[in-house]
Amino acid sequence: MNRVRVTPEQIDHYNKPGPRYTSYPTVPVWDHTFGEADYREALAAVATQPDDGLSVYVHLPFCAERCAYCGCNATVTRHPHVVDAYLDRVERELALVAPQLGGRRQVVQLHWGGGTPNFLNEAQTRRLMAMLDEAFLIDRNGEVSLEMDPRIGSRAQVELYRELGFNRVSLGVQDIDAQVQVAIGRIQPFSQTEGLYEACRELGFASVNVDLVYGLPYQTATVFGRTLDAIIGLRPDRLACFSYAHLPQSRSNQKQVDTNGLPEPYAKFGLFQMAVERLTDAGYDWVGMDHFALEADEMAVAARELRLHRNFMGYTTRPAMHMVAFGVSSIGDMAGYYVQNDVGLGRYQKSLDADKLPVVRGMKLTEDDQRRRAAITHLMCNLELPFAMAADEAMHESFLRVAGYADEGLVIVHPDRLVVTPLGRYFVRNLCMELDAHLSQTAGRPIFSKTV
Ligand code: SF4
Structure with a gap:
């Protein structure tokens, strides 16, 4: 097919x-005059629907180093106190937002994204989960997930995440080829990915996802085919296969990408088509635009039954629910409103220091x-x-x-x-x-x- x-x-x-x-209307249409009062109105609307479970997203922007190809809101630091200071502000944001939702609300979907959530040390990880537990009733039988960078991942981290109730994990891989990795400024030997993947499996994550990227420099069909085969060999429950968008004008770090080997559009399309064919041959269903799930996975089942949904976290089997987001640049989607926090770390923190919600744009649909x-x-x-x-x-x-x-x-x-x-x-x-x-x-x- x-x-x-x-x-x-x-x-x-x-x-x-x-x-x-990922949203409609798309972000450029949103209103820059949308501010705190509008956000409070959105939260009040959610409070009128107390039985709706919430989805909560926390953005953790820190990384040990900046990958050249990265398109995320990420901040490089080597200093734990910078993360502590950020968590102080997330705590403040939780204190300002959560009470407006009408009590300690049930959360059926929690996701930590980044940046690199596993850049947080053990104390910071425990602190953030304790802050969230204090603000919300987090259902550990729901989806509790985070993103991990295998380059700094360890079995001890996986043990900690399982202890705290995380049941889903997403591992960033992109491509396993050494030349591609040099070109995109992200050196990640396959043994690191494999070791962390095995730890996630042994310690009982219900679902392990792997992120790949196609259209990277030096990524020929042979090279990407090897990556696909190696990842299929691990047998993750889900895979995402994202298109690389080279936009150095708006993402200055991408000026570091070695563009010599960037595939032309037709060759790039061929990489994605190869992924579709190889993954479907290996027992994965093609889900949505660029995701794949094992045929028995609930996401694949939902897609076959035409009840798949999508939000800022990606594809989900859960019907639209209110998504409340915390942290720099994070985007909330609730009760017919979109809300975005400031993308500047300094400005985000300054707003919270002044007891102001750091919202800078949004929209009432x-x-x-x-x-x-x-x-x-x-x-x-x-x-x-x-x-x-x-x-x-x-x-x-x-x-x-x-x-x-x-x-x-x-x-x-x-x-x-x-x-x-x-x-x-x-x-x-x-x-x-x-x-x-x-x-x-x-x-x-x-x-x-x-x-x-
Ligand atoms: S790709 Fe991931 S790890 Fe690399 S800089 Fe971006 S957010 Fe950080």
């Missing part, structure tokens, strides 16, 4: 810059935004668009524009829905762009990347 021929002409035709739709968001999410996750989701004339017109791609073989028109074809799946972002009522406002912004 996944073996489709894609021509260089098709790649050229569909390879337009566009959003990845209109009904049209919410309906289009539901349609885009459903299309990206479940690869279909039921006509019943077109609530009014304007949306119906957008659906017709998507239906127009039937002539090009990207969708099939059924009496009650549009269904994305195996070819259309590679270009699902182009279909989503037809549903985006704000696109003309955002074209050309740095958040845009090409399909390949």
Whole structure:
């Protein structure tokens, strides 16, 4: 099913810059005048729905060194007191936000992302979890997850995370090839990845995910094929295979990337297509845009049953819930509002020192935004668009524009829905762009990347 021929002409035709739709409306549309009062309004709206479980995200921006290819909000430090001072501010933020949610709310999904969450030492890790436990009722039977960098990971850390109730982990790998690793400034021998992976398995994580990146310098089909085979050999429950976006104008650290071996668009597309074919042959289902899960994994089951969802943490089997986010640059998504904290570490900390919520932009979604968001999410996750989701004339017109791609073989028109074809799946972002009522406002912004 996944073996489709894609021509260089098709790649050229569909390879337009566009959003990845981790949110709709996308971040450039959000309002910079959105501030503390708006955030309080959003929190009050969540408080009126006390039975909804919450999803909580904590951003931990620290890393031991900066990888050249990195596109995350990351801060390099070697000093533990810098992390302690940051945790003081996260504690303050928790104290300002949590009481406004109407009591100690139940959290059914907790994620620590970064940066590098396992850069925190044992005392800092215990402190952060204690702070969260004090503010919330964290369900250890829910999803409690974190990201780990295997280069600084250890069995002792894994033991600590299991003791604290983490049950899911995501390991950053990207590519195991030495030349690729030198080009992207991230040296990570496979033995480190393998050792940490084994420790995660032995200590009983319910789910282990591995992140790969395609489109890196010197990543030929042979090189990436070796990486795929080695990771398939480990048998993680889930894999993410992200496209590398080389944007040195907006991410100055990427100027350090050795661009000599960067693959051309068609070769880059071929790497992703190879990943799809090799992983599906090895028993993984292709989930959403760029994720893969073992056929029996709940994410693969949810995708087959058309009940997959997506939020800022990625794909999830849980229906949309309020996501409350803490830490520098973090993004919350609750009760029809998006809220983003300051991306500058100094400014984030200064706001909290003045007892102010560090929110710098956000948006209250209109009904049209919410309906289009539901349609885009459903299309990206479940690869279909039921006509019943077109609530009014304007949306119906957008659906017709998507239906127009039937002539090009990207969708099939059924009496009650549009269904994305195996070819259309590679270009699902182009279909989503037809549903985006704000696109003309955002074209050309740095958040845009090409399909390949
Ligand atoms: S890629 Fe990960 S480890 Fe490297 S600098 Fe970025 S956040 Fe830190």
